[in-house]
Amino acid sequence: MAPDALVSVAIVDGPLPEPDAWRPVDAGAIVVFEGVVRPREAGRRLAALWYEDYEPMTRQELEKLAEEVFDARVLLGLRLEHSRGRVPVGGCSFRLRIASEHRQAALLATAELIDRMKQHVPLWKRPEWLDADPADEVESDPCRTR
Amino acid sequence: MRVTVRLFGPQARLAGRRQLVVELVGDAPTAGDVRAELGRVEPRLTPSLAHSRLAINYSFASDAQRILAEDELALIGMLGGG
Numbered sequence: 001m002a003p004d005a006l007v008s009v010a011i012v013d014g015p016l017p018e019p020d021a022w023r024p025v026d027a028g029a030i031v032v033f034e035g036v037v038r039p040r041e042a043g044r045r046l047a048a049l050w051y052e053d054y055e056p057m058t059r060q061e062l063e064k065l066a067e068e069v070f071d072a073r074v075l076l077g078l079r080l081e082h083s084r085g086r087v088p089v090g091g092c093s094f095r096l097r098i099a100s101e102h103r104q105a106a107l108l109a110t111a112e113l114i115d116r117m118k119q120h121v122p123l124w125k126r127p128e129w130l131d132a133d134p135a136d137e138v139e140s141d142p143c144r145t146r
Numbered sequence: 147m148r149v150t151v152r153l154f155g156p157q158a159r160l161a162g163r164r165q166l167v168v169e170l171v172g173d174a175p176t177a178g179d180v181r182a183e184l185g186r187v188e189p190r191l192t193p194s195l196a197h198s199r200l201a202i203n204y205s206f207a208s209d210a211q212r213i214l215a216e217d218e219l220a221l222i223g224m225l226g227g228g
């Protein structure tokens with residue numbers, strides 16, 4: 001990730017590391033959103049989530065989306081990081097940092113980008129359950145079962 | 147023309163495989179033809195196809211876009227990032 005880029009996108013293997021210091025010049029608001037793997041899903045205990053991407057399309061679509069939101073909302077900086085592979089419970093799998101002069105632009109941009117990402121960017125996740133269920137075998141990765 | 151379509155996520159699990167081979171007829175097959183044929187080759191994908199798009203060479207394609215034999219094709223649907 002280029003330290004001085006106004007917009008940057010990174011795809012990282014495994015959980016995201018702690019963020020570096022980032023405070024763009026002229027920023028009056030910095031919104032930080034972190035997506036964390038929660039311990040339960042639909043009443044079952046999770047061990048981890050597995051994230052699958054499709055390179056280079058995933059990165060291209062993330063960059064395109066980040067640039068569009070950056071331009072539309074008149075922001076001062078945007079940093080997006082997403083995991084691929086295994087992220088255990090408690091791990092951070094997605095981090096979005098948006099800087100703007102005033103808070104409203106950054107808050108609106110955060111919500112817009114996340115909504116659009118979930119609809120359009122090729123990223124998939126699969127649960128790894130802590131308590132195994134025979135039915136999970138059917139749902140497992142076809143590359144592992146064939 | 148015979149083409150291979152890559153599958154991901156829940157759709158790969160539904161189909162039980164990471165790619166499907168489909169046979170296209172006609173001189174100028176389109177992305178829409180591929181999506182229709184995917185439902186015929188693998189009926190378990192049919193309910194999800196209405197909410198899926200085809201990517202040609204790593205870009206989303208309209209149903210009218212032409213397919214060439216050397217194109218990289220992928221079915222993009224049932225997303226869940228973030």
